[in-house]
Amino acid sequence: MSHIIDRRKNDKGKSTGNRQKFLKRVENQIKKAIPDIISQESIKDTQTGGSVKVPVRGLDEPNFRHDPATGKKQIVKPGNDRFSEGDRVPKPKGGGAGSGPGKGSNSPEITEDEFTVVLSREEFLKYFFDDLALPNMVKKLMESTENYEMRRAGYTRDSVPSRLNIKSSYQQSLGRQLALKGVFDKKLKALEEKLAGLTDPDEIAALEQEIEKVRRQANTIPFFEDIDLRYNNFERIPLPVTSAVMFCIMDVSASMGYHEKDIAKRFFTLLYIFLTRQYKNVELVFIRHHTEAKEVNEEEFFNSRESGGTVVAPSLKLMDKIIRERYDDNWNVYCCQASDGDVWSKQDALECKSLLRETILPAVQYMAYIEINNKGRESDLWQAYKRISNDEEFSIRHLYEPYEIWPVFQGLFRKRNAVAEG
Numbered sequence: 001m002s003h004i005i006d007r008r009k010n011d012k013g014k015s016t017g018n019r020q021k022f023l024k025r026v027e028n029q030i031k032k033a034i035p036d037i038i039s040q041e042s043i044k045d046t047q048t049g050g051s052v053k054v055p056v057r058g059l060d061e062p063n064f065r066h067d068p069a070t071g072k073k074q075i076v077k078p079g080n081d082r083f084s085e086g087d088r089v090p091k092p093k094g095g096g097a098g099s100g101p102g103k104g105s106n107s108p109e110i111t112e113d114e115f116t117v118v119l120s121r122e123e124f125l126k127y128f129f130d131d132l133a134l135p136n137m138v139k140k141l142m143e144s145t146e147n148y149e150m151r152r153a154g155y156t157r158d159s160v161p162s163r164l165n166i167k168s169s170y171q172q173s174l175g176r177q178l179a180l181k182g183v184f185d186k187k188l189k190a191l192e193e194k195l196a197g198l199t200d201p202d203e204i205a206a207l208e209q210e211i212e213k214v215r216r217q218a219n220t221i222p223f224f225e226d227i228d229l230r231y232n233n234f235e236r237i238p239l240p241v242t243s244a245v246m247f248c249i250m251d252v253s254a255s256m257g258y259h260e261k262d263i264a265k266r267f268f269t270l271l272y273i274f275l276t277r278q279y280k281n282v283e284l285v286f287i288r289h290h291t292e293a294k295e296v297n298e299e300e301f302f303n304s305r306e307s308g309g310t311v312v313a314p315s316l317k318l319m320d321k322i323i324r325e326r327y328d329d330n331w332n333v334y335c336c337q338a339s340d341g342d343v344w345s346k347q348d349a350l351e352c353k354s355l356l357r358e359t360i361l362p363a364v365q366y367m368a369y370i371e372i373n374n375k376g377r378e379s380d381l382w383q384a385y386k387r388i389s390n391d392e393e394f395s396i397r398h399l400y401e402p403y404e405i406w407p408v409f410q411g412l413f414r415k416r417n418a419v420a421e422g
Contacts, residue, residue: 025393049185102269119311133415134244134334134366150234161230168230177221177226184218245283246275246320246334250301252338253290260372264338265302267370267405271336272298276414285322289315291344295322312346313351320359320412335367341379353384356394368412374400 083089155168191211198204248271250264275282286301287293290308293315315337323333343349361367369389371382378386382396389396397408 018258095114118372133413142305149237151232151237153235155230155403156233157229157231159233163231165230165232169224169228171230176225180221181218184214190422211237243330244279244334245285245327247285247287247288247335248301248335249289249315249319249337251310251312252288252307254307255342256340260340263372263399263402266402267338267409268336269302270405287315287318293318296330311348313348315357316352316355316360320355323363327336333364334366336370337367338372338383340373341371341381343381346380349374349380352381356385357388361394369396369406371396371398372400379397381418382387
């Protein structure tokens with residue numbers, strides 16, 4: 001019986017199949033670890049991959065073993081590259097498998113080691129977002145409206161000079177020249193062998209003329225022929241119009257302390273990664289507000305330290321203004337708002353409720369409000385929003401600790417069977 005031993009260190013793709021099988025086995029443990037990842041690490045790190053610790057239990061591979069009770073067994077297992085059948089296996093140096101001098105523990109507690117799984121960026125984000133989607137992504141006019149994009153599609157022999165592919169054309173020319181030169185070389189060799197066996201001067205002169213003619217032909221092979229030319233080919237590919245925009249509204253007032261702002265930024269960072277990974281053309285609009293509301297870029301939204309009093313209504317008015325000016329009825333509009341719920345007055349909360357009911361909700365596909373506080377009571381803004389909330393178009397959630405971010409996020413954006421995905 002022969003054994004094949006693979007001595008490659010780590011050839012490309014060698015273990016891809018085994019890795020996928022292993023990740024499938026520990027998939028549940030990885031998903032359970034997601035809330036801890038979000039609460040303990042920077043969420044932006046997930047864009048470059050990361051590591052997840054999973055219990056060792058359940059990682060053992062099942063295998064068959066020979067019954068040691070009967071028969072004479074001489075086995076060399078596949079993968080062994082040191083021994084052959086009949087070789088004596090030396091004892092380990094030191095005489096045992098102990099860890100060295102020292103006293104053991106008498107603790108009755110049973111512990112379990114952990115196994116660290118290193119995931120690539122795509123694997124990491126797959127476990128985060130594969131079961132999530134923007135709700136109600138049923139695009140008005142999406143099915144009948146298409147954009148077109150020109151994409152490379154191989155080569156063609158006829159096109160404009162500006163699309164000439166020099167490298168491919170040269171390769172074709174070189175192949176043709178070598179093929180033709182080989183034909184002439186073979187013919188010259190046959191003529192020269194024939195010339196060596198002739199004695200008649202007339203036949204020799206005629207054959208020499210033929211050889212000279214073949215040599216001239218071999219030296220006049222054109223460098224480029226029309227048949228060699230290759231041009232870059234482009235095809236017009238239809239692309240569906242996503243036409244979706246997400247408004248991110250964050251309260252940065254003085255009542256939002258460091259912890260509250262950190263939770264809000266973690267939530268919006270997770271939302272940002274989700275949208276940019278799952279949807280190619282979704283636009284994001286960032287709005288920060290205290291007593292005044294201002295549209296900002298991504299950098300300022302996550303890093304600015306500006307603060308002040310708390311008035312929420314201006315942020316909703318600014319959102320409505322931007323929708324009317326930049327996004328027509330063909331856009332899917334979404335909104336996520338994060339605040340601690342502390343408003344300057346009940347009048348502000350009532351104005352927010354009125355704005356949502358009359359202006360914002362009729363214009364959006366879905367809106368989520370995240371309240372970040374641990375005061376044990378419903379804020380004025382929460383009470384106002386609760387009267388108009390429903391999970392289909394407007395959801396409100398409460399959170400305060402980092403480990404609560406993932407369950408809340410998952411609940412807001414879990415795929416619905418009846419919703420068309422964008």
